[in-house]
Amino acid sequence: GQNIDQPTEMTATEGAIVQINCTYQTSGFNGLFWYQQHAGEAPTFLSYNVLDGLEEKGRFSSFLSRSKGYSYLLLKELQMKDSASYLCAVREAGRRALTFGSGTRLQVQP
Amino acid sequence: DAGITQSPRHKVTETGTPVTLRCHQTENHRYMYWYRQDPGHGLRLIHYSYGVKDTDKGEVSDGYSVSRSKTEDFLLTLESATSSQTSVYFCAITGEAGKSNEQFFGPGTRLTVL
Numbered sequence: 429g430q431n432i433d434q435p436t437e438m439t440a441t442e443g444a445i446v447q448i449n450c451t452y453q454t455s456g457f458n459g460l461f462w463y464q465q466h467a468g469e470a471p472t473f474l475s476y477n478v479l480d481g482l483e484e485k486g487r488f489s490s491f492l493s494r495s496k497g498y499s500y501l502l503l504k505e506l507q508m509k510d511s512a513s514y515l516c517a518v519r520e521a522g523r524r525a526l527t528f529g530s531g532t533r534l535q536v537q538p
Numbered sequence: 539d540a541g542i543t544q545s546p547r548h549k550v551t552e553t554g555t556p557v558t559l560r561c562h563q564t565e566n567h568r569y570m571y572w573y574r575q576d577p578g579h580g581l582r583l584i585h586y587s588y589g590v591k592d593t594d595k596g597e598v599s600d601g602y603s604v605s606r607s608k609t610e611d612f613l614l615t616l617e618s619a620t621s622s623q624t625s626v627y628f629c630a631i632t633g634e635a636g637k638s639n640e641q642f643f644g645p646g647t648r649l650t651v652l
Contacts, residue, residue, distance in 0.1 A: 470643040524569045524632050530580040
């Protein structure tokens with residue numbers, strides 16, 4: 429089985445940087461995903477990490493440490509439209525389905 | 539868009555009635571999933587399919603059944619709906635391993651069981 433933990437809520441200021449952490453425990457790891465979900469909408473894919481290190485994609489970066497069971501999503505130059513829930517998900521070895529954390533609701537304030 | 543539609547988008551039904559939700563994809567992807575999303579629980583896997591007529595249970599499968607008679611359609615059935623099944627249901631698809639890692643989600647179905 430898997431256990432995925434992430435903070436429930438975070439608040440940040442427009443233009444700032446925010447880091448959303450995710451820790452996980454799994455019997456066999458085969459990738460970590462981050463999704464963004466605006467209220468009332470479907471989740472949309474942000475990033476995928478399977479090897480240790482940082483993946484950068486525009487204002488968003490995602491980091492993975494497999495030995496520590498730890499990932500973070502870094503959002504730079506925050507915009508009001510970044511207010512959303514951010515979902516951390518893990519894929520186990522041999523499976524295609526994902527196990528999701530409960531999500532972190534980010535509120536960006538002016 | 540990943541070519542996934544769900545129907546209906548909203549439904550209100552009464553306890554004890556059967557309900558079927560439909561997921562349709564135009565991507566010819568092999569893997570399809572049904573999740574439910576509830577406050578405080580995130581997305582939880584109900585059932586998934588790895589091909590036509592090939593399905594398996596997820597972590598919250600009790601009270602649900604699925605069928606996949608065609609690649610493009612994955613049906614979720616609540617045989618006798620209960621109030622605890624009030625939720626938002628998302629369908630998702632994934633391509634073959636090594637070709638696609640991303641899981642694409644449909645727009646969701648909001649189901650209310652009175």
